[in-house]
Amino acid sequence: MKYVAMLFVLATMLSAGICFAAEPVPEVPVKGMVTVVDLGAKTCIPCKMMVPVLDAMEKQYQGKASVVFIDVRENPAQAPKFGIKTIPTQIFYDKNGQETYRHEGFLDQKPFAEMIDKLLAN
Template sequence: MSSELIKDITDASFTLDVLESELPVLVDFWAQWCDPCKKMAPILNEIAEAYKGKLTVVKLDVDENHATPAKFGVRGIPMMTLFKDGSVVANQTGAVPRPQLESFIEESLKQN
């Protein structure tokens, strides 16, 4: 279901995969049972392809990884959190169409 450009990460790999990444990282906090999360999957695949080399897209299953969602205040899913230079830049909660997600990414990267 996920593109080969999207990596599944865990609490254990979060620091290396996200906080220490040289590229900005869009983290998709999701769960298997979440229908809106499933609706976002193809959009995230398209984003990963469109932003290849400029942005990394990763997925973190909130049911299997509790520490990271708690640390970053994830209260609803899907939640896309954009990290740059190891810090949270912005959050987008809920399923959104691709143009809205692209606008969120572009505006967030411009401001930071």
Template sequence: MAILNTNDEGFNAAIQDGVVLVDFWAPWCGPCKMIAPILEQLDEKLEGAVTIAKVNVDDNPYTAGKFGIMSIPTLMLFKDGEPVETLVGLRPLAHLEAAVKEHLTTTA
């Protein structure tokens, strides 16, 4: 599955099915720019097993506020619409892959 951009209005629909990794980011954030290619690699490596959604916190303050996003990048894992893990800051590919795979293999 491709990486998708979502907004306040489309957020709930984006996180409803399966495991979704949400990247809360901002265009002026250096670490956010550095994590973008890591997320692309993760998407390729997991071959569509997870949805990756990006939320620009500057343009979507409701969603960022709803989840208490205080620093960026913040990555949140959702499983069937429920938050299951939060990862703050720049993370290596192996760490993100392990976190996602853990939730892909657990039952809700």
């Protein structure tokens, strides 16, 4: 019965024109900068494991490389746009905006940093 009431509320909100907006999707790759985009979901366990790695990389490479997270459950059009087959997926772009590497699944901080360092050196 509880679910029926929830569905009724949701249907009422949608028919009244109230919709749920996803977070804005950042521009990827960032123009003129090495960029890493992590495509995942806030509710996925391996994706949650990526959060401290992404935070550390964002701090370590601030001003040198851009680290971006896109939630593909909140923004479902992004998965086909980036050709995502599984989450999390990390895509690395050089400063010219060319994809240079793609990894599916959890990626630890050390190989993550090594890939960014390699892109920054080129």
